[in-house]
Amino acid sequence: MAKRTAPRDLLNSELMVLNFGLDIFRQALESQKVKCVQVDLTLAPELEKKLADALDRLL
Amino acid sequence: MPVVNVVKRNLFRDSIQLMRLSEDVKKLDGVDDAVVSMGTDTNRRLLQDLGLLGSESRAAGDGDLIIAVRVRGGSNVGEVMGRVEQMVMAPPVSSGGTRVRVLHSVKSALAAMQGANLAIVSLPGNQAFEPTMELLRNDVNVHLFSDHVPVEQELKLKQYASSKGLLVMGPGAGTSLINGVGLGFANAVRKGDIGIVASAGTGIQEVSIMLDRIGLGVSAALGVGGTDVSEQVGGLMMKDCLGLLEKDRETRTIMIVAKTPRAKVIREVMDHVEGRTSKPVIACFLGLDPPNTTNERVTYVKTLHSAVHAAARESGAEAEDEFDAKISSTFDQLSKAAKDLRAEMGTGRRFVRGLYSGGTLAHETLLIFKELVGEAYSNTPLSERFQLADPNVSRGNSIVDLGDESFTAGRAHPMIDPTLRKLRIAQEAKDKSVALILLDIVLGYGSSSDPGGALVGAIEGAAKASGKTGLAVLAHVCGTESDPQSLKAQSEKLSEADALLFPSNALLSAEAALVVGGAAVSTRLKKKWSDLLG
Numbered sequence: 001m002a003k004r005t006a007p008r009d010l011l012n013s014e015l016m017v018l019n020f021g022l023d024i025f026r027q028a029l030e031s032q033k034v035k036c037v038q039v040d041l042t043l044a045p046e047l048e049k050k051l052a053d054a055l056d057r058l059l
Numbered sequence: 060m061p062v063v064n065v066v067k068r069n070l071f072r073d074s075i076q077l078m079r080l081s082e083d084v085k086k087l088d089g090v091d092d093a094v095v096s097m098g099t100d101t102n103r104r105l106l107q108d109l110g111l112l113g114s115e116s117r118a119a120g121d122g123d124l125i126i127a128v129r130v131r132g133g134s135n136v137g138e139v140m141g142r143v144e145q146m147v148m149a150p151p152v153s154s155g156g157t158r159v160r161v162l163h164s165v166k167s168a169l170a171a172m173q174g175a176n177l178a179i180v181s182l183p184g185n186q187a188f189e190p191t192m193e194l195l196r197n198d199v200n201v202h203l204f205s206d207h208v209p210v211e212q213e214l215k216l217k218q219y220a221s222s223k224g225l226l227v228m229g230p231g232a233g234t235s236l237i238n239g240v241g242l243g244f245a246n247a248v249r250k251g252d253i254g255i256v257a258s259a260g261t262g263i264q265e266v267s268i269m270l271d272r273i274g275l276g277v278s279a280a281l282g283v284g285g286t287d288v289s290e291q292v293g294g295l296m297m298k299d300c301l302g303l304l305e306k307d308r309e310t311r312t313i314m315i316v317a318k319t320p321r322a323k324v325i326r327e328v329m330d331h332v333e334g335r336t337s338k339p340v341i342a343c344f345l346g347l348d349p350p351n352t353t354n355e356r357v358t359y360v361k362t363l364h365s366a367v368h369a370a371a372r373e374s375g376a377e378a379e380d381e382f383d384a385k386i387s388s389t390f391d392q393l394s395k396a397a398k399d400l401r402a403e404m405g406t407g408r409r410f411v412r413g414l415y416s417g418g419t420l421a422h423e424t425l426l427i428f429k430e431l432v433g434e435a436y437s438n439t440p441l442s443e444r445f446q447l448a449d450p451n452v453s454r455g456n457s458i459v460d461l462g463d464e465s466f467t468a469g470r471a472h473p474m475i476d477p478t479l480r481k482l483r484i485a486q487e488a489k490d491k492s493v494a495l496i497l498l499d500i501v502l503g504y505g506s507s508s509d510p511g512g513a514l515v516g517a518i519e520g521a522a523k524a525s526g527k528t529g530l531a532v533l534a535h536v537c538g539t540e541s542d543p544q545s546l547k548a549q550s551e552k553l554s555e556a557d558a559l560l561f562p563s564n565a566l567l568s569a570e571a572a573l574v575v576g577g578a579a580v581s582t583r584l585k586k587k588w589s590d591l592l593g
Binding site: 012015020025032039 | 160162165169172176178179181190226237242245279307505
């Protein structure tokens with residue numbers, strides 16, 4: 001797994017964002033050209049569970 | 060034209076998605092009007108007012124989704140409703156038109172973006188704790204937008220984050236700016252050397268846009284959420300953020316903004332700051348007398364306007380000149396404008412109605428009114444005696460925060476959805492005792508694409524309804540030219556609708572006080588000018 005940003009360096013680092021919830025914030029980040037992954041925890045399809053299980057086995 | 064309601068039981072869509080869906084559905088062929096919303100009391104009342112409430116929706120609950128459509132005569136109702144349902148169920152689409160990949164667990168998100176250093180969490184407050192804790196365990200800082208996170212959970216999250224040197228900005232953090240990126244509701248402001256820590260989201264927006272207008276910029280703005288400065292949390296994250304700004308090489312001046320903080324907490328925060336910082340500090344504690352200090356590096360101010368003026372003075376002559384040219388006003392200018400406004404109004408018009416989308420701006424206006432005119436009524440008053448019995452009905456001078464939860468249950472925030480504010484403007488215009496309607500128009504990321512334009516019809520309607528000797532509308536546009544909505548474009552739309560614009564909310568509030576307050580207020584404002592607008 002890639003090394004994470006030391007917290008003290010956050011203020012001057014390129015942001016890599018996980019957006020949990022409102023899609024409008026993903027859109028705002030997209031318009032600012034920020035790397036972002038959208039996460040919706042209100043839905044948990046079977047496929048996602050299978051992927052998570054597979055990742056568990058791999059990591 | 061037939062009104063059709065479809066109720067989807069136990070189907071949740073967030074209020075912003077629903078507002079946008081409503082706008083998209085209205086554009087469909089065969090649709091005259093439409094609202095897609097959750098079945099809360101407020102939303103059902105709104106549907107009733109719009110003539111869109113069908114019998115199927117009367118029993119809908121908070122967790123049910125209502126699709127209400129007025130179908131144009133001659134259209135195929137089944138076909139129209141089929142297209143609408145398809146839109147409601149579709150996954151989000153990126154601005155490029157491609158489907159957005161959506162993940163469904165913290166683990167899969169972390170795996171998809173290795174090196175993620177920040178998460179924005181806007182889940183319902185009762186569901187935010189576990190994912191936020193999991194993110195912290197994985198060394199990810201969190202901007203926690205969610206409201207209603209229990210304070211015990213907030214404390215646990217912040218204690219854990221603090222032990223790892225991580226940030227938890229929130230809960231209830233509306234705005235942050237990190238490395239030039241706006242998070243939540245934030246404006247496009249220039250980068251600079253002023254670092255801000257705030258427990259007041261619109262407070263960050265107001266000071267950052269004014270700094271931008273006078274050529275200054277923000278190194279970072281960290282929103283810590285309103286309850287951070289409660290006695291239970293003790294300003295834990297505010298202190299950590301201040302420590303971060305103290306060490307940050309890009310930050311030359313530190314600004315602290317807090318709304319209704321606890322005096323004991325602020326004393327602790329300031330002891331912490333005064334003992335450690337080598338940088339100039341400007342502290343604005345809205346609604347709290349500043350603690351005593353002999354520290355020359357610390358400047359206490361009473362309003363957001365004064366905080367920016369202090370930053371301009373700290374920066375030097377050029378910034379101070381810019382402040383004088385672009386933000387500042389004089390007592391004589393305000394006084395003359397008040398006289399002109401009064402001259403055009405009927406004598407029975409004597410009250411102000413502030414219809415705010417920004418909670419901190421509403422609070423600042425309440426404080427200025429208390430200093431100059433006397434306390435105003437509100438749904439978020441300074442003291443219990445001035446609580447509006449019904450937030451939907453104003454009395455006397457009323458300053459209403461339309462972003463408060465009493466208005467936003469199951470609805471998008473008024474910075475995004477203008478519907479409730481438009482209806483409220485029309486309602487206030489019918490009251491012949493109303494002299495002024497005050498509006499904040501908040502631009503930036505996350506806000507409506509045309510917040511000023513959306514209110515133009517309501518402003519013009521209010522002027523028409525109140526007649527020749529009628530009310531006036533005062534507005535403050537909280538935005539910059541770089542914002543997606545453009546300060547200039549929004550200002551022009553509002554000016555064309557005859558709204559009188561002010562460069563700061565504090566100036567707007569002082570002007571309103573002068574218009575309705577008469578000679579006594581004039582004397583008080585002269586005396587308190589340097590405190591409120593200096």
